[in-house]
Every structure is written in C-alpha cells, then in structure tokens.
Amino acid sequence: MARPRILVVGAGFAGVECVQRLERRLSPGEADIALVTPTSYQLYLPLLPQVASGVLTPQSVAVSLRRSKKYRTRIIPGGAIGVDTKAKICVIRKITGEIVNEPYDRIVLSPGSITRTFDIPGLVDNARGMKTLAEAAYIRDHVIAQLDLADASEDEDERISRLQFVVVGGGYAGTETAACLQRLTSHALKHYPRLDPKLIKWHLIDIAPKLMPELGDELGLSALEILRRRGIEVSLGVSIAEAGPDSVTFTDGRVLPCRTLIWTAGVVASPLITTLDAETVRGRLVVDPEMTVPGLDGVFALGDAGAVPDLAKGGDAICPPTAQHSMRQGKKMAGNIIASLRGRPLQPYVHKDLGLVVDLGGRDAVSKPLGIELRGLPAQAVARGYHWSALRTNVAKTRVFTNWTLNALAGDDFVRTGFQAERRTSLRDSEYADVYLTPEQVREHTASITARG
Incomplete structure (x- = not known):
C-alpha cells in the first residue's frame, strides 16, 4: 500500500515545529512528508526590528531547513495558491513559475499572514x-x-x-x-x-x-x-x-x-485561506480544539491560518496568532496527525500564555513573564533570553548571541x-496577494488535470 502523504504548507513557527516532531516520531516507512515554502529557511520574525537596526545580521534570524543531514522531509520550493479539498490536491506555484498539483492525504495549513492594508491612497x-x-x-x-x-x-x-x-x-x-x-x-x-x-x-x-x-x-x-x-x-x-x-x-x-x-x-491570514471556500472568523479558518477543519477530510489549520479556540480562557476566545502559540500548536498538530494515522483519538490544544516581552533596544525593555511586570535590564534579560531559547538550532543561537555581544561592545555601524x-x-x-486562485479556479484547474490524466 502507498504510504500516507502529509503536506505541510508554510515554514513558519507552526509548520516547522510540526515537521520536526513528525520526523522524530514517525518511522521512515510510516508516511511521506513534504513541506511547501518559497524559502528554505525559517524566519524568526520577532527579531526583525533588530535586523533593521543592524544589531543582528540577516542570516542570524534565518534558520536553514537544509542544514540537517537527517532531514528527510521533501521541500517543495514554492507557494501554495489553492487547495481542492474534495480532490485532496494542493495547487503550488513553484519558484520557477511552474504550477503543479501536489496530492495529499493530510494537509497542515500554516501559510502565515500578509500585511493588513486599507484603502488609503498611496x-x-x-x-x-x-x-x-x-x-x-x-x-x-x-x-x-x-x-x-x-x-x-x-x-x-x-x-x-x-x-x-x-x-x-x-x-x-x-x-x-x-x-x-x-x-x-x-x-x-x-x-x-x-x-x-x-x-x-x-x-x-x-x-x-x-x-x-x-x-x-x-x-x-x-x-x-x-x-x-x-x-x-x-x-x-x-x-x-x-x-x-x-x-x-x-x-x-x-x-x-x-x-x-x-x-x-497588523496582519491578516494568507489569501490561501479563501481558496478553500470554508467558514472563517476574522479571516482565519474555523477549526475545532484539535485543529481540524470541520467538514473537510484530512484538513488541519493552525497559527495565523486557524482560529484555534483558546481553551485556557474557556474556549470562547481564539488563540492570538503569536509565535508562542504557533510553536506549541505545531507540536500538538504533529501529535494529532500521528494519532490520525494510527487510529487513535486526537487531543485538543491547550496552552496558557507565558507572558509578553518587548525589547526596545539598548537597556530599555518591558516584559511580563507569567504576569510579573519587569522594566529595564531585568526585562531585557527576560526578552532576549526568551528569544534566544526559542531559536531552533545551536548555530542560530551562537550567531545571535555573538551579534548581541559585538553590538554591546563595539556599538552600531552605518554601512x-x-x-x-x-x-x-x-x-x-x-506582498503577493494577487497570485492566489479563487475556489472556482482551483476546482477548474484540478478537474482539467484529472481529465487529461
């Protein structure tokens, strides 16, 4: 029998955490894993302001997905532009411009978000x-x-x-x-x-x-x-x-x-979400606590794409699209994918927010870990400690720590x-918001391919 095909869309916090755990917990013959991403790295978004100011170099916050020799996930270099949930096909525009169909048995939607704009002239x-x-x-x-x-x-x-x-x-x-x-x-x-x-x-x-x-x-x-x-x-x-x-x-x-x-x-969920023709809330797909999309077989959504009920707050609210929630949802998602493959019950996502950190540069920061309000150097230590520990590889941690140290000792440069x-x-x-297909175009595209096949 053919191995089940797991397709993860997006290499953000949620997608990469999901793939990593799937690789650790699934045997090589248990399923095929593919990851759709236009870039072969995971970007640590919270540190981008420090890249803009020159405190960190760009490669410090871009964690390569190809460094690991043990990495067996197939990387598809491109972006998903439509999903036909009935045919179980994801339409992908590769970075070469070629449009291909990728069949799946289970799809994890974590395509991230785009900048929210308004109808403001210019x-x-x-x-x-x-x-x-x-x-x-x-x-x-x-x-x-x-x-x-x-x-x-x-x-x-x-x-x-x-x-x-x-x-x-x-x-x-x-x-x-x-x-x-x-x-x-x-x-x-x-x-x-x-x-x-x-x-x-x-x-x-x-x-x-x-x-x-x-x-x-x-x-x-x-x-x-x-x-x-x-x-x-x-x-x-x-x-x-x-x-x-x-x-x-x-x-x-x-x-x-x-x-x-x-x-x-602010941001809004990726336009990919609109191609599914499914119910949304605040632009994100409605999902149950197990992060499955009701009525769509084998479709899961999380992070910026899924409106995951916040059970830690009673379930009436939805989890905010933060890195903290996305990382933990990715781990839980992997467990639920594996459970679905092995015929076991899925588990709901529950996580209490650990707090907030804001690094304002220099010695200025404010943080609220576990509800404790901090300012100045203690707050900065917590903020940078949290970001440092959240980086996925030791290489990234070394680069970031070295950059912080050099900036503290030598100051800024202006090159x-x-x-x-x-x-x-x-x-x-x-922003490439105009490359996505409509639900009708997705169905027409997959139908034409099926007819030719």
Whole structure:
C-alpha cells in the first residue's frame, strides 16, 4: 500500500515545529512528508526590528531547513495558491513559475499572514513593511541612505523630509521597529556633523487609544514614557489619510514632509485561506480544539491560518496568532496527525500564555513573564533570553548571541549594502496577494488535470 502523504504548507513557527516532531516520531516507512515554502529557511520574525537596526545580521534570524543531514522531509520550493479539498490536491506555484498539483492525504495549513492594508491612497506604493528578511534589510539601507542624502543636500526642505520617519502601528512590531531604528539614527549623529540633531524626528502612530494594550496599563505607560523620553513622538487615535512619495497626511489633518513610511498596522491570514471556500472568523479558518477543519477530510489549520479556540480562557476566545502559540500548536498538530494515522483519538490544544516581552533596544525593555511586570535590564534579560531559547538550532543561537555581544561592545555601524540604490520598493513589491486562485479556479484547474490524466 502507498504510504500516507502529509503536506505541510508554510515554514513558519507552526509548520516547522510540526515537521520536526513528525520526523522524530514517525518511522521512515510510516508516511511521506513534504513541506511547501518559497524559502528554505525559517524566519524568526520577532527579531526583525533588530535586523533593521543592524544589531543582528540577516542570516542570524534565518534558520536553514537544509542544514540537517537527517532531514528527510521533501521541500517543495514554492507557494501554495489553492487547495481542492474534495480532490485532496494542493495547487503550488513553484519558484520557477511552474504550477503543479501536489496530492495529499493530510494537509497542515500554516501559510502565515500578509500585511493588513486599507484603502488609503498611496499606501501600497509608498509604504514599506516589516514582515520579511528582505524588507528588514531594505529598511536599514533606506534609513542610512536618508542620513547620507540629507548630509549631501544643500536644500533645507529636502533635509527636513529625509530626516522625518513615520512608523504606523503601536503593536509589538511597530513599537520595537521605531525604538530600534530611532536608537540607530541617534547614535549615527556623531558621524554626521553637518546634520542638525533637531531635524531627526521619529513618529509612531496608531489608531488605538493605547500603546500595546496587551501589556496592561502600567507597562504600556512605561513603554510610552521610554519612547517619548528618547524623543519619539507618539500619536494615538491617529492613522494615515494619504501616503505620498515625499509626504504623509495624518487623519488629524497634519501633513508631514517624509520620505520614510513603515507600515506595521497588523496582519491578516494568507489569501490561501479563501481558496478553500470554508467558514472563517476574522479571516482565519474555523477549526475545532484539535485543529481540524470541520467538514473537510484530512484538513488541519493552525497559527495565523486557524482560529484555534483558546481553551485556557474557556474556549470562547481564539488563540492570538503569536509565535508562542504557533510553536506549541505545531507540536500538538504533529501529535494529532500521528494519532490520525494510527487510529487513535486526537487531543485538543491547550496552552496558557507565558507572558509578553518587548525589547526596545539598548537597556530599555518591558516584559511580563507569567504576569510579573519587569522594566529595564531585568526585562531585557527576560526578552532576549526568551528569544534566544526559542531559536531552533545551536548555530542560530551562537550567531545571535555573538551579534548581541559585538553590538554591546563595539556599538552600531552605518554601512549600506546597496539594496536601496537599485530602486524603491514598497508593500506592493513585497506582498503577493494577487497570485492566489479563487475556489472556482482551483476546482477548474484540478478537474482539467484529472481529465487529461
């Protein structure tokens, strides 16, 4: 008999944890495992702001999936663009552009998310995101380029526009990005004697009334005080009305000359989810506590893709799409896949959140491990300790620890790699939301292939 085919879509926290455990617990002859991913590495997203600020090198947070000699999972280099749940076929666009059909017996949907945008004039053309390694590296180049260009310019208006930076999104990604990059530009000033320090201004804005409300009022206020003490202008209850190439208009009417707009105002599940024609909640697939999709045989969803009931809070709420939940869901998912193969009952996912950590760069941090509020160096130790321990390989841990040590001892550098000099990039270039099929196109595609076969 043919071995069962397990297809895991996405190499994020959930997908990689699932694959790793499947490999450890399944015998080689028990099932075939395949992983669909456009990149052969797992990206540690929470540390991207430190890549953008130059504290960490890009390869430090990109953990290779091909390093292990024992790795027997077949990697399919591409992205899933549709799923026919009746035919049990996943349609994949390979990185070569070729479209192929991958049959499965069980499919694990963990394709991650894309940046959430709104119908704001100029946003997708002029804003930059912070979800990929390329975006983080590009933003670093771009910010340093603004310092160089402002230093070279004799036009005062141009200098002002190049030295104003706007970050939209008062969550963890936006707050850490603004904090880390502001620290980079403030340290750079001594190397740019022609620049007036008063002209460099960072703005952090969010439509919500509070900064990182998940931290609670006291820690949220502590983070706000740290940012404002550094000179970052934080505007709450405000968003973007229009984004131009050299100016940004706020919803409160302010028009800011600006060449740098970083958009981190939330994420939505991958458009792959809409190709299943299944019930969703907040854009994520409705799943039961065992992470199976009701009514769809052999379909599992988790992480950003699955609205997993949070049983630790009674089951009425759904688990937030955090790295912490995704990693633990991936492990539980592997156990349930194995249980389904061996005819055993599936187990529900239950996990109590261990806390939150926010690294603001330097000695500034706020953390809430196990409900204990920490600030300053103790909070930073917890934040970095958590991130370090969550890295998947010893090689990655060594690289990150070495980078942290070098940065602490030698400080920042201000070298550009040349990405920014090629051409402007934007959210439109980084998000590929238009490559997915509709449910009808998926069925037509798989039907035509079946007819030819």
